[in-house]
Amino acid sequence: MQFTVGAEGNLRIAGPLSAGLAFNAGFISETSLTIQAGLRLDLARTCVLSLALDVRSGATFWLPGESQGVEPIVSGGLELVHDLGETYYIQLRVSSGYLFQEEWGWFIDFMLGLGLFL
Numbered sequence: 001m002q003f004t005v006g007a008e009g010n011l012r013i014a015g016p017l018s019a020g021l022a023f024n025a026g027f028i029s030e031t032s033l034t035i036q037a038g039l040r041l042d043l044a045r046t047c048v049l050s051l052a053l054d055v056r057s058g059a060t061f062w063l064p065g066e067s068q069g070v071e072p073i074v075s076g077g078l079e080l081v082h083d084l085g086e087t088y089y090i091q092l093r094v095s096s097g098y099l100f101q102e103e104w105g106w107f108i109d110f111m112l113g114l115g116l117f118l
């Protein structure tokens with residue numbers, strides 16, 4: 001189990017497709033930094049709700065400890081976003097992925113976030 005905090009952003013490319021970057025710091029049993037780039041495809045969108053497919057790939061940097069090093073990571077899942085007016089939004093993402101490290105492997109990720117439209 002890992003607890004992470006981070007920041008991410010998406011930039012619309014064309015129509016329902018956008019690209020993004022995510023930076024996360026993980027804590028609990030190990031300390032890590034994860035950097036991922038990804039694509040997001042809106043599957044359904046209304047005035048205040050959107051459902052999207054999110055696919056990411058990047059690297060996890062394990063800070064000094066037993067697992068020190070760099071490992072590739074890939075993930076994909078569904079993301080639900082609810083607009084809270086013109087400035088803020090809430091998002092929920094459920095994804096699964098693979099961390100290419102001997103002791104880890106497959107994982108499930110649940111993310112709840114508060115965002116800001118710029």
